[in-house]
Amino acid sequence: MTDEDLRNLERQLEEATGRDRPTGPPLDPETASLREAWRAFGQLLEAAHPLASNLFVPRIPASPRRRVGLRVVGVVAVAASLMVGAGVLWWTRTHPPQLDVAAKSAVPGTYQDLSPRVEHPTPAPAPSTEWTWDDAIDERIALASQAVLTVQGDELLLADTSSSLHYGLEQVESDLLGSPF
Amino acid sequence: MNDSSRSSDDEERFAEWGRLHGPAVRAYLLAMVRRPELADELAQEVFFRAWKARHRYWEDGNARAYLLRIADRLACDFARKARREVHLSEEAWQNVQAAAAAVQPADCLARKEAIEQLHSALDRLTAEQRRVLLLRYYGGLSFSEIAAILACPLGTALSHCHRGLLALRSLLAETS
Numbered sequence: 622m623t624d625e626d627l628r629n630l631e632r633q634l635e636e637a638t639g640r641d642r643p644t645g646p647p648l649d650p651e652t653a654s655l656r657e658a659w660r661a662f663g664q665l666l667e668a669a670h671p672l673a674s675n676l677f678v679p680r681i682p683a684s685p686r687r688r689v690g691l692r693v694v695g696v697v698a699v700a701a702s703l704m705v706g707a708g709v710l711w712w713t714r715t716h717p718p719q720l721d722v723a724a725k726s727a728v729p730g731t732y733q734d735l736s737p738r739v740e741h742p743t744p745a746p747a748p749s750t751e752w753t754w755d756d757a758i759d760e761r762i763a764l765a766s767q768a769v770l771t772v773q774g775d776e777l778l779l780a781d782t783s784s785s786l787h788y789g790l791e792q793v794e795s796d797l798l799g800s801p802f
Numbered sequence: 803m804n805d806s807s808r809s810s811d812d813e814e815r816f817a818e819w820g821r822l823h824g825p826a827v828r829a830y831l832l833a834m835v836r837r838p839e840l841a842d843e844l845a846q847e848v849f850f851r852a853w854k855a856r857h858r859y860w861e862d863g864n865a866r867a868y869l870l871r872i873a874d875r876l877a878c879d880f881a882r883k884a885r886r887e888v889h890l891s892e893e894a895w896q897n898v899q900a901a902a903a904a905v906q907p908a909d910c911l912a913r914k915e916a917i918e919q920l921h922s923a924l925d926r927l928t929a930e931q932r933r934v935l936l937l938r939y940y941g942g943l944s945f946s947e948i949a950a951i952l953a954c955p956l957g958t959a960l961s962h963c964h965r966g967l968l969a970l971r972s973l974l975a976e977t978s
Contacts, residue, residue: 622957630960631945637967638938655964658971663939665923668916670832672825679820679849 816853823866824849827873830940834877834932836921844880848872870941871951874933881929926973931966934959 622630636648637655648656827848832841851872852859859868924932930952937948949959 627957627960630964631956634945634960634963634967638935638963640942654971655967658967658974661974662923662935662970665916665920666829666833666939669913669920670829670917672829679816679824679853680846 812856816849816856819852819865819869820849823869826866826940827869830870830936831873831877833920833924833936833940834874835880840880844873844876847876864943864947866941867943867947867951870937870943874937874951923970923973926969927966928962930954930962931969934962935966935970938963 633652633655637652638659647653824845828841828845831844831848832838835841835844848869852869859865927935933952934948937943937951938945941947943951945959945963946956948963949956952959952962
């Protein structure tokens, strides 16, 4: 194909496939038939995928400055989370749980298990659901009540002693005040 | 000009690119890959790449040619990959597309028919003929620009266009 042929072909195809053909001399039959095929192709494209329905909004990528800003916000958020976590951990360690339930529910090796332990006596066996009279407990209660009465008696005796001492001191004071010295 | 105002100008120009050329780029990709969701994804990728290299091309002149060049490359990459992958049948995709695009049953049927006709017309063309005709239609590019995108001599691009038009003409004759 010579350069002349190439130029003629280019001109023909530009006329056949031009979007808006200016008014001018009529096309030769070959070019007109090519243009007809081109128009039919365009109609097919428009019918299948109308340009007007091609709603398209490109997403603008975040600018470097925005990315830096987002990074700073992210770092601050992570730091704040770590500080809150450390605070909670410190509070938990400095304020050990006082409830037996917390100590009993601590699973070995877990966070809860890291808190200082409070030693508790061996728990008594769980009471039976059936009610039975326990003579040993009854005797211990009786002994305890006697001990309480003894202590109360001692207190009363001590109170009497202190009151007689107080009375004697008052007598001495009045005697001293009444003397000529 | 400070950085913030330049960035704002860039964003405005980018939004204008999207408004002016986005539909054509998407339509080109849709005709090439024939799946709307994939065309959307690729169109976003086109604009993402354009944004990354924007400073080289702002003053280059033909923005649509630039965007379509990226779109063409992505579509060719997709076609290469698609040969190695398994997809739903073409008919299944047409049903999905038509049902998604139109609400009324009559519209749905008409759209489906139009898509089928378009695909049968595109199937008559070779890949290069398709690329030349679609770039010409959606981009309004000169044949020299199309030859540059296809990385082929001008004569080859003209030949693809001519043979493609002849194929379409014969199809038109058959259907009428």
